[in-house]
Amino acid sequence: MSAGGDGGGAKSNLPPNTIIGIGAAGGLIGIYLAHFLPATFSFFGGIAAICAIVWGADAVRRVASYGLGTGVPSIGMIALGMGIVAALFGLSIGGVAGPIVSFITAAVIGAIIGVLANKVIGMGIPIMERAMVEIAGAGTLAIIGLSTVIAGTFEYGAVLDTVVSTGFIAMIFIMGGMGILHPFNANLGPDEKQDRTLILGVEKGALAMVIAGLASSINEGLGPAFVTILVGLTIWYLAFNKYFGFVKRDAYAVVGTGLLPSEEELQ
Protein backbone atom coordinates (compact mmCIF):
# COMPACT_ATOMS: atom_id res chain seq x y z
CA MET A 1 0.00 0.00 0.00
CA SER A 2 2.05 2.83 -1.28
CA ALA A 3 0.08 5.95 -0.70
CA GLY A 4 1.09 9.32 -1.95
CA GLY A 5 2.63 9.09 -5.36
CA ASP A 6 5.47 7.60 -7.30
CA GLY A 7 8.48 9.20 -5.65
CA GLY A 8 10.15 12.51 -6.25
CA GLY A 9 9.56 15.77 -4.48
CA ALA A 10 6.27 17.61 -4.33
CA LYS A 11 5.75 20.75 -6.38
CA SER A 12 5.34 23.83 -4.21
CA ASN A 13 4.25 27.37 -4.92
CA LEU A 14 5.16 28.52 -1.43
CA PRO A 15 8.76 27.48 -0.66
CA PRO A 16 9.23 25.25 2.42
CA ASN A 17 11.23 27.89 4.30
CA THR A 18 8.37 30.39 4.12
CA ILE A 19 6.01 27.85 5.63
CA ILE A 20 8.53 26.92 8.32
CA GLY A 21 8.68 30.63 9.16
CA ILE A 22 4.89 30.93 9.33
CA GLY A 23 4.59 27.75 11.41
CA ALA A 24 7.42 28.25 13.89
CA ALA A 25 7.17 32.03 14.34
CA GLY A 26 3.38 32.18 14.14
CA GLY A 27 3.07 29.24 16.49
CA LEU A 28 5.43 30.57 19.15
CA ILE A 29 4.16 34.16 18.98
CA GLY A 30 0.55 33.00 19.22
CA ILE A 31 1.29 30.80 22.21
CA TYR A 32 3.08 33.62 24.05
CA LEU A 33 0.28 36.10 23.25
CA ALA A 34 -2.32 33.67 24.58
CA HIS A 35 -0.20 33.16 27.69
CA PHE A 36 0.49 36.79 28.57
CA LEU A 37 -2.67 38.54 27.40
CA PRO A 38 -5.92 38.28 29.42
CA ALA A 39 -8.18 35.25 29.04
CA THR A 40 -10.24 36.88 26.27
CA PHE A 41 -7.25 36.60 23.97
CA SER A 42 -6.59 32.92 24.55
CA PHE A 43 -7.85 32.33 21.00
CA PHE A 44 -4.32 33.28 19.90
CA GLY A 45 -3.38 29.78 21.07
CA GLY A 46 -5.76 28.42 18.45
CA ILE A 47 -4.21 30.65 15.79
CA ALA A 48 -0.80 29.32 16.86
CA ALA A 49 -2.13 25.78 16.46
CA ILE A 50 -3.43 26.59 12.97
CA CYS A 51 0.00 27.96 11.94
CA ALA A 52 1.67 24.84 13.33
CA ILE A 53 -0.85 22.52 11.68
CA VAL A 54 -0.37 24.16 8.27
CA TRP A 55 3.38 23.75 8.67
CA GLY A 56 2.96 20.11 9.70
CA ALA A 57 0.62 19.45 6.77
CA ASP A 58 3.15 20.94 4.35
CA ALA A 59 5.98 18.85 5.83
CA VAL A 60 3.79 15.74 5.53
CA ARG A 61 3.02 16.46 1.88
CA ARG A 62 6.70 16.94 1.10
CA VAL A 63 7.83 13.72 2.78
CA ALA A 64 4.82 11.57 1.88
CA SER A 65 5.16 12.45 -1.82
CA TYR A 66 8.14 10.10 -1.83
CA GLY A 67 5.88 7.23 -0.80
CA LEU A 68 6.20 6.07 2.79
CA GLY A 69 5.29 2.47 2.00
CA THR A 70 2.41 2.75 4.41
CA GLY A 71 -0.51 5.08 4.96
CA VAL A 72 -0.07 8.80 5.47
CA PRO A 73 -1.86 8.66 8.89
CA SER A 74 1.17 6.92 10.39
CA ILE A 75 3.30 10.03 10.02
CA GLY A 76 0.67 12.21 11.68
CA MET A 77 0.53 9.82 14.60
CA ILE A 78 4.30 9.72 15.06
CA ALA A 79 4.29 13.54 14.89
CA LEU A 80 1.88 13.77 17.77
CA GLY A 81 3.58 10.90 19.64
CA MET A 82 6.89 12.77 19.55
CA GLY A 83 5.08 16.07 20.06
CA ILE A 84 3.27 15.11 23.22
CA VAL A 85 6.42 13.76 24.88
CA ALA A 86 8.41 16.86 23.93
CA ALA A 87 5.60 19.33 24.77
CA LEU A 88 5.01 18.11 28.31
CA PHE A 89 8.75 17.80 28.93
CA GLY A 90 9.41 21.37 27.83
CA LEU A 91 6.54 22.81 29.84
CA SER A 92 7.66 20.87 32.92
CA ILE A 93 11.19 22.24 33.07
CA GLY A 94 11.13 25.36 30.90
CA GLY A 95 9.00 27.74 32.96
CA VAL A 96 8.36 30.80 30.82
CA ALA A 97 10.63 29.44 28.09
CA GLY A 98 8.60 26.20 28.09
CA PRO A 99 7.35 26.26 24.48
CA ILE A 100 10.86 26.99 23.18
CA VAL A 101 12.37 24.14 25.24
CA SER A 102 9.62 21.83 23.98
CA PHE A 103 10.29 22.92 20.42
CA ILE A 104 14.01 22.20 20.68
CA THR A 105 13.37 18.84 22.38
CA ALA A 106 10.95 17.91 19.60
CA ALA A 107 13.55 18.82 16.99
CA VAL A 108 16.13 16.59 18.71
CA ILE A 109 13.74 13.60 19.00
CA GLY A 110 12.58 14.15 15.41
CA ALA A 111 16.17 14.26 14.16
CA ILE A 112 16.98 11.01 15.97
CA ILE A 113 13.95 9.21 14.52
CA GLY A 114 14.61 10.64 11.07
CA VAL A 115 18.22 9.43 11.11
CA LEU A 116 17.11 6.00 12.39
CA ALA A 117 14.46 5.76 9.66
CA ASN A 118 16.98 6.41 6.92
CA LYS A 119 20.14 4.81 8.30
CA VAL A 120 18.83 1.77 10.21
CA ILE A 121 15.47 0.99 8.61
CA GLY A 122 16.68 2.17 5.22
CA MET A 123 13.67 4.10 3.97
CA GLY A 124 15.89 6.08 1.61
CA ILE A 125 13.84 9.27 1.61
CA PRO A 126 16.33 12.11 1.12
CA ILE A 127 14.40 14.67 3.18
CA MET A 128 13.38 12.24 5.95
CA GLU A 129 15.60 13.73 8.70
CA ARG A 130 14.55 17.28 7.96
CA ALA A 131 10.88 16.38 7.59
CA MET A 132 10.83 14.50 10.90
CA VAL A 133 12.32 17.52 12.68
CA GLU A 134 9.66 19.74 11.12
CA ILE A 135 6.79 17.37 11.82
CA ALA A 136 7.80 16.86 15.46
CA GLY A 137 8.13 20.62 15.93
CA ALA A 138 4.75 21.29 14.32
CA GLY A 139 3.08 18.58 16.42
CA THR A 140 4.56 20.06 19.59
CA LEU A 141 3.42 23.60 18.79
CA ALA A 142 -0.08 22.36 17.86
CA ILE A 143 -0.38 20.57 21.21
CA ILE A 144 0.91 23.52 23.24
CA GLY A 145 -1.28 25.95 21.27
CA LEU A 146 -4.48 24.01 21.86
CA SER A 147 -3.52 23.36 25.51
CA THR A 148 -3.01 27.10 25.97
CA VAL A 149 -6.49 27.74 24.59
CA ILE A 150 -7.98 25.41 27.21
CA ALA A 151 -5.78 26.37 30.17
CA GLY A 152 -5.31 30.05 29.31
CA THR A 153 -1.61 29.60 30.10
CA PHE A 154 1.14 27.12 29.41
CA GLU A 155 2.25 26.86 33.03
CA TYR A 156 2.92 23.17 33.80
CA GLY A 157 0.64 22.91 36.85
CA ALA A 158 -2.28 24.65 35.14
CA VAL A 159 -1.94 22.53 32.02
CA LEU A 160 -1.88 19.37 34.15
CA ASP A 161 -4.98 20.43 36.07
CA THR A 162 -7.12 21.61 33.17
CA VAL A 163 -5.86 19.69 30.15
CA VAL A 164 -4.15 16.47 31.25
CA SER A 165 -6.18 15.28 34.22
CA THR A 166 -9.48 16.16 32.51
CA GLY A 167 -8.52 14.00 29.53
CA PHE A 168 -8.71 16.86 27.00
CA ILE A 169 -5.10 15.99 26.15
CA ALA A 170 -6.31 12.85 24.34
CA MET A 171 -8.73 14.99 22.32
CA ILE A 172 -5.93 17.44 21.48
CA PHE A 173 -3.74 14.49 20.46
CA ILE A 174 -6.24 13.23 17.91
CA MET A 175 -7.37 16.66 16.65
CA GLY A 176 -3.79 17.86 16.19
CA GLY A 177 -2.89 14.59 14.47
CA MET A 178 -5.92 14.88 12.19
CA GLY A 179 -4.95 18.42 11.26
CA ILE A 180 -1.45 17.32 10.29
CA LEU A 181 -2.19 14.04 8.55
CA HIS A 182 -5.61 14.60 7.00
CA PRO A 183 -4.90 17.43 4.50
CA PHE A 184 -2.41 15.44 2.45
CA ASN A 185 -4.25 12.14 3.02
CA ALA A 186 -7.40 13.66 1.56
CA ASN A 187 -5.75 15.45 -1.38
CA LEU A 188 -2.95 13.09 -2.41
CA GLY A 189 -2.62 11.96 -5.97
CA PRO A 190 -1.15 13.25 -9.22
CA ASP A 191 -3.33 16.39 -9.14
CA GLU A 192 -2.38 17.34 -5.58
CA LYS A 193 -1.94 21.13 -5.25
CA GLN A 194 -0.18 22.84 -2.39
CA ASP A 195 -2.77 25.57 -1.85
CA ARG A 196 -5.64 23.09 -1.73
CA THR A 197 -3.82 20.86 0.77
CA LEU A 198 -2.79 23.71 3.03
CA ILE A 199 -6.20 25.40 3.10
CA LEU A 200 -7.62 22.07 4.27
CA GLY A 201 -5.04 22.21 7.07
CA VAL A 202 -6.37 25.66 8.03
CA GLU A 203 -9.90 24.27 8.01
CA LYS A 204 -8.94 21.32 10.24
CA GLY A 205 -7.02 23.62 12.58
CA ALA A 206 -10.04 25.91 12.88
CA LEU A 207 -12.26 22.94 13.77
CA ALA A 208 -9.74 21.94 16.45
CA MET A 209 -9.82 25.54 17.69
CA VAL A 210 -13.63 25.51 17.97
CA ILE A 211 -13.58 22.27 19.98
CA ALA A 212 -10.73 23.52 22.19
CA GLY A 213 -12.81 26.67 22.73
CA LEU A 214 -15.75 24.57 23.91
CA ALA A 215 -13.45 22.70 26.30
CA SER A 216 -12.01 25.99 27.60
CA SER A 217 -15.44 27.13 28.88
CA ILE A 218 -14.93 24.93 31.98
CA ASN A 219 -11.79 26.73 33.01
CA GLU A 220 -11.93 30.17 31.42
CA GLY A 221 -15.64 30.95 31.63
CA LEU A 222 -18.16 31.51 28.86
CA GLY A 223 -16.83 34.86 27.59
CA PRO A 224 -13.35 33.80 26.43
CA ALA A 225 -14.72 30.45 25.26
CA PHE A 226 -17.30 32.27 23.15
CA VAL A 227 -14.62 34.49 21.58
CA THR A 228 -12.47 31.45 20.73
CA ILE A 229 -15.41 29.58 19.22
CA LEU A 230 -16.50 32.62 17.20
CA VAL A 231 -13.00 33.24 15.82
CA GLY A 232 -12.64 29.53 15.09
CA LEU A 233 -15.98 29.33 13.28
CA THR A 234 -15.14 32.41 11.19
CA ILE A 235 -11.80 30.95 10.13
CA TRP A 236 -13.45 27.60 9.46
CA TYR A 237 -16.14 29.18 7.27
CA LEU A 238 -13.64 31.17 5.22
CA ALA A 239 -11.23 28.23 4.88
CA PHE A 240 -13.95 25.76 3.97
CA ASN A 241 -15.36 28.05 1.27
CA LYS A 242 -11.89 28.58 -0.10
CA TYR A 243 -11.18 24.83 -0.05
CA PHE A 244 -14.45 24.11 -1.84
CA GLY A 245 -13.49 26.72 -4.43
CA PHE A 246 -10.11 25.02 -4.98
CA VAL A 247 -11.81 21.63 -5.30
CA LYS A 248 -14.10 23.02 -8.00
CA ARG A 249 -11.13 24.71 -9.70
CA ASP A 250 -9.08 21.50 -9.82
CA ALA A 251 -11.90 19.13 -10.69
CA TYR A 252 -12.52 18.27 -14.36
CA ALA A 253 -16.24 18.91 -13.84
CA VAL A 254 -18.61 19.20 -10.91
CA VAL A 255 -21.98 17.72 -11.80
CA GLY A 256 -25.05 16.87 -9.77
CA THR A 257 -26.08 13.24 -9.82
CA GLY A 258 -29.65 13.92 -8.74
CA LEU A 259 -31.52 11.80 -6.22
CA LEU A 260 -31.25 8.04 -6.05
CA PRO A 261 -33.54 6.42 -8.63
CA SER A 262 -36.81 5.06 -7.29
CA GLU A 263 -37.76 1.41 -7.61
CA GLU A 264 -40.09 2.02 -10.58
CA GLU A 265 -37.40 3.89 -12.49
CA LEU A 266 -34.99 0.99 -12.09
CA GLN A 267 -37.34 -1.50 -13.75
Add this chain to the structure above:
Amino acid sequence: MIDLAANFLWMFLVVIGGVLISWSVHFVPVGGAPAAMAQATGIGTGTVQLAAGAGLTGLISAGYMMQVVDNLPLILASGTVGAMIMISVTMIVGTWVYVYGVGCVPSSAKVKVDPITHDRQDLYVSQGTEGHGLPTVSFVSGVIGGALGGFGGSLVYYALLKVGMGVAEVDANMIGLVAIFAVGIFFVNAVIPSYNIGGTIEGFHDPKWKKWPKAVISSFVATIFCAIVAVIAILQLGGL
Protein backbone atom coordinates in the same frame (compact mmCIF):
# COMPACT_ATOMS: atom_id res chain seq x y z
CA MET B 1 15.96 17.14 42.38
CA ILE B 2 16.12 15.40 39.02
CA ASP B 3 17.58 12.04 39.96
CA LEU B 4 17.79 9.94 36.83
CA ALA B 5 20.12 7.35 38.35
CA ALA B 6 17.58 6.41 41.02
CA ASN B 7 15.03 5.79 38.29
CA PHE B 8 17.35 3.79 36.08
CA LEU B 9 15.38 0.57 36.60
CA TRP B 10 12.09 2.20 35.57
CA MET B 11 13.68 3.82 32.53
CA PHE B 12 15.10 0.46 31.58
CA LEU B 13 11.62 -1.08 31.84
CA VAL B 14 10.19 1.71 29.65
CA VAL B 15 12.80 0.95 26.99
CA ILE B 16 12.06 -2.80 27.21
CA GLY B 17 8.35 -2.00 26.86
CA GLY B 18 9.02 0.18 23.80
CA VAL B 19 11.11 -2.54 22.19
CA LEU B 20 8.38 -5.13 22.83
CA ILE B 21 5.77 -2.85 21.23
CA SER B 22 8.03 -2.44 18.21
CA TRP B 23 8.55 -6.20 17.94
CA SER B 24 4.84 -6.92 18.45
CA VAL B 25 3.87 -4.95 15.32
CA HIS B 26 5.75 -7.48 13.18
CA PHE B 27 3.40 -10.23 14.35
CA VAL B 28 0.14 -8.44 13.63
CA PRO B 29 -1.26 -9.37 10.18
CA VAL B 30 -1.58 -5.88 8.72
CA GLY B 31 -3.12 -5.76 5.26
CA GLY B 32 -3.57 -2.04 4.81
CA ALA B 33 -5.75 -0.71 2.00
CA PRO B 34 -5.28 -3.77 -0.28
CA ALA B 35 -6.66 -6.01 2.47
CA ALA B 36 -9.64 -3.72 2.89
CA MET B 37 -10.48 -4.66 -0.71
CA ALA B 38 -9.70 -8.36 0.02
CA GLN B 39 -6.64 -8.21 -2.23
CA ALA B 40 -4.02 -8.98 0.40
CA THR B 41 -3.87 -11.21 3.44
CA GLY B 42 -4.46 -9.51 6.78
CA ILE B 43 -6.75 -7.07 8.50
CA GLY B 44 -7.88 -4.22 6.29
CA THR B 45 -6.30 -1.26 8.05
CA GLY B 46 -2.90 0.22 8.83
CA THR B 47 -0.32 -0.89 11.35
CA VAL B 48 -0.68 2.12 13.56
CA GLN B 49 -4.44 1.79 13.92
CA LEU B 50 -4.19 -1.91 14.75
CA ALA B 51 -1.29 -1.62 17.14
CA ALA B 52 -2.86 1.39 18.78
CA GLY B 53 -6.24 -0.30 19.09
CA ALA B 54 -4.83 -3.40 20.71
CA GLY B 55 -2.11 -1.69 22.72
CA LEU B 56 -4.36 1.05 24.10
CA THR B 57 -6.91 -1.55 25.15
CA GLY B 58 -4.04 -3.23 26.95
CA LEU B 59 -3.16 0.09 28.60
CA ILE B 60 -6.73 0.57 29.77
CA SER B 61 -7.03 -2.93 31.19
CA ALA B 62 -3.64 -2.57 32.89
CA GLY B 63 -4.69 0.78 34.34
CA TYR B 64 -7.92 -0.74 35.59
CA MET B 65 -6.03 -3.55 37.28
CA MET B 66 -3.66 -1.02 38.81
CA GLN B 67 -6.52 0.56 40.75
CA VAL B 68 -7.05 -2.74 42.52
CA VAL B 69 -3.60 -4.14 43.05
CA ASP B 70 0.02 -3.00 42.88
CA ASN B 71 1.45 -6.29 41.70
CA LEU B 72 3.54 -6.18 38.52
CA PRO B 73 2.77 -9.70 37.16
CA LEU B 74 -0.99 -9.22 37.57
CA ILE B 75 -0.95 -5.80 35.91
CA LEU B 76 1.13 -7.09 33.02
CA ALA B 77 -1.17 -10.12 32.65
CA SER B 78 -4.21 -7.86 32.59
CA GLY B 79 -2.70 -5.63 29.91
CA THR B 80 -1.55 -8.61 27.86
CA VAL B 81 -4.93 -10.36 27.93
CA GLY B 82 -6.79 -7.11 27.21
CA ALA B 83 -4.75 -6.53 24.06
CA MET B 84 -5.07 -10.19 23.00
CA ILE B 85 -8.86 -10.04 23.31
CA MET B 86 -9.00 -6.79 21.34
CA ILE B 87 -6.89 -8.05 18.44
CA SER B 88 -8.72 -11.42 18.41
CA VAL B 89 -12.11 -9.76 18.20
CA THR B 90 -10.86 -7.50 15.40
CA MET B 91 -9.52 -10.48 13.49
CA ILE B 92 -12.54 -12.76 13.95
CA VAL B 93 -14.99 -10.05 12.87
CA GLY B 94 -12.73 -9.27 9.90
CA THR B 95 -12.74 -12.97 8.99
CA TRP B 96 -16.54 -13.08 9.10
CA VAL B 97 -16.66 -10.13 6.74
CA TYR B 98 -14.14 -11.69 4.33
CA VAL B 99 -15.78 -15.15 4.37
CA TYR B 100 -19.49 -14.35 4.51
CA GLY B 101 -19.48 -10.82 3.11
CA VAL B 102 -16.80 -10.78 0.41
CA GLY B 103 -17.01 -14.53 -0.15
CA CYS B 104 -13.32 -15.41 -0.27
CA VAL B 105 -11.34 -18.20 1.36
CA PRO B 106 -8.78 -17.09 3.95
CA SER B 107 -5.47 -17.85 2.29
CA SER B 108 -1.88 -16.71 2.33
CA ALA B 109 0.13 -15.94 -0.79
CA LYS B 110 3.49 -15.91 0.99
CA VAL B 111 3.63 -19.63 1.90
CA LYS B 112 2.53 -22.75 0.03
CA VAL B 113 1.12 -24.52 3.11
CA ASP B 114 -0.06 -23.03 6.36
CA PRO B 115 2.78 -23.81 8.82
CA ILE B 116 0.26 -24.59 11.57
CA THR B 117 -2.59 -26.48 9.88
CA HIS B 118 -0.56 -27.70 6.87
CA ASP B 119 -3.45 -26.75 4.56
CA ARG B 120 -2.58 -25.87 0.96
CA GLN B 121 -2.78 -22.12 0.43
CA ASP B 122 -1.75 -21.37 -3.16
CA LEU B 123 -4.77 -23.16 -4.68
CA TYR B 124 -7.17 -20.77 -2.98
CA VAL B 125 -5.47 -17.47 -3.73
CA SER B 126 -7.60 -15.57 -6.27
CA GLN B 127 -5.81 -14.42 -9.40
CA GLY B 128 -4.40 -10.95 -9.23
CA THR B 129 -4.44 -10.82 -5.43
CA GLU B 130 -1.84 -11.42 -2.75
CA GLY B 131 -4.08 -13.65 -0.67
CA HIS B 132 -7.11 -12.61 1.30
CA GLY B 133 -8.70 -13.01 4.71
CA LEU B 134 -6.89 -14.35 7.75
CA PRO B 135 -5.56 -17.91 7.55
CA THR B 136 -4.91 -19.73 10.84
CA VAL B 137 -1.22 -18.89 10.95
CA SER B 138 -1.93 -15.16 10.59
CA PHE B 139 -4.58 -15.33 13.30
CA VAL B 140 -2.20 -17.05 15.72
CA SER B 141 0.54 -14.59 14.84
CA GLY B 142 -1.84 -11.69 15.48
CA VAL B 143 -2.71 -13.00 18.92
CA ILE B 144 1.00 -13.25 19.74
CA GLY B 145 1.45 -9.68 18.49
CA GLY B 146 -1.41 -8.47 20.66
CA ALA B 147 0.10 -10.20 23.68
CA LEU B 148 3.52 -8.62 23.15
CA GLY B 149 2.05 -5.18 22.46
CA GLY B 150 -0.21 -5.25 25.50
CA PHE B 151 2.65 -6.51 27.66
CA GLY B 152 4.97 -3.76 26.41
CA GLY B 153 2.35 -1.04 26.75
CA SER B 154 1.44 -1.96 30.31
CA LEU B 155 5.14 -2.25 31.20
CA VAL B 156 5.68 1.34 30.01
CA TYR B 157 2.64 2.53 31.94
CA TYR B 158 3.59 0.69 35.13
CA ALA B 159 7.19 1.89 35.07
CA LEU B 160 6.24 5.53 34.48
CA LEU B 161 3.61 5.41 37.21
CA LYS B 162 6.22 4.00 39.60
CA VAL B 163 8.47 6.98 38.76
CA GLY B 164 5.60 9.30 39.66
CA MET B 165 4.82 7.42 42.88
CA GLY B 166 8.39 8.08 44.00
CA VAL B 167 7.86 11.85 44.13
CA ALA B 168 4.17 12.52 44.77
CA GLU B 169 0.82 11.06 45.75
CA VAL B 170 -1.08 9.34 42.97
CA ASP B 171 -3.80 11.68 41.69
CA ALA B 172 -5.65 12.39 38.46
CA ASN B 173 -2.84 14.65 37.25
CA MET B 174 -0.24 11.93 37.59
CA ILE B 175 -2.38 9.24 36.01
CA GLY B 176 -3.27 11.53 33.10
CA LEU B 177 0.34 12.52 32.57
CA VAL B 178 1.64 8.95 32.77
CA ALA B 179 -1.10 7.64 30.48
CA ILE B 180 -0.49 10.27 27.81
CA PHE B 181 3.27 9.65 27.92
CA ALA B 182 2.60 5.92 27.55
CA VAL B 183 0.36 6.66 24.55
CA GLY B 184 2.99 8.93 22.99
CA ILE B 185 5.74 6.34 23.42
CA PHE B 186 3.35 3.70 22.11
CA PHE B 187 2.64 5.61 18.89
CA VAL B 188 6.32 6.31 18.23
CA ASN B 189 7.10 2.62 18.63
CA ALA B 190 4.14 1.53 16.51
CA VAL B 191 5.07 3.75 13.55
CA ILE B 192 8.80 2.88 13.41
CA PRO B 193 8.14 -0.85 12.68
CA SER B 194 5.37 0.03 10.23
CA TYR B 195 7.97 1.83 8.11
CA ASN B 196 10.18 -1.22 8.49
CA ILE B 197 7.61 -3.66 7.11
CA GLY B 198 6.48 -1.23 4.43
CA GLY B 199 2.84 -1.21 5.39
CA THR B 200 1.81 -4.85 5.05
CA ILE B 201 2.84 -8.12 6.68
CA GLU B 202 1.08 -11.46 7.09
CA GLY B 203 2.61 -12.61 10.36
CA PHE B 204 5.68 -14.50 11.53
CA HIS B 205 5.69 -16.71 8.41
CA ASP B 206 6.07 -13.67 6.14
CA PRO B 207 9.63 -13.19 4.79
CA LYS B 208 9.43 -9.52 5.86
CA TRP B 209 9.20 -10.67 9.48
CA LYS B 210 12.94 -11.39 9.45
CA LYS B 211 13.59 -7.64 9.18
CA TRP B 212 12.49 -7.10 12.79
CA PRO B 213 15.97 -6.43 14.28
CA LYS B 214 16.18 -3.16 12.31
CA ALA B 215 12.97 -1.82 13.82
CA VAL B 216 13.83 -3.09 17.28
CA ILE B 217 17.22 -1.33 17.23
CA SER B 218 15.60 1.89 16.02
CA SER B 219 12.91 1.69 18.68
CA PHE B 220 15.52 0.94 21.32
CA VAL B 221 17.43 4.13 20.54
CA ALA B 222 14.31 6.28 20.11
CA THR B 223 12.71 5.00 23.31
CA ILE B 224 15.82 5.76 25.39
CA PHE B 225 15.38 9.44 24.56
CA CYS B 226 11.63 9.35 25.08
CA ALA B 227 12.14 7.58 28.44
CA ILE B 228 14.65 10.17 29.71
CA VAL B 229 12.37 13.03 28.68
CA ALA B 230 9.26 11.39 30.15
CA VAL B 231 10.94 10.55 33.46
CA ILE B 232 12.22 14.12 33.88
CA ALA B 233 8.76 15.55 33.18
CA ILE B 234 7.10 13.16 35.62
CA LEU B 235 9.67 13.91 38.32
CA GLN B 236 8.65 17.58 38.11
CA LEU B 237 5.33 16.56 39.65
CA GLY B 238 7.16 16.46 42.96
CA GLY B 239 7.86 20.19 42.80
CA LEU B 240 4.27 21.31 42.17
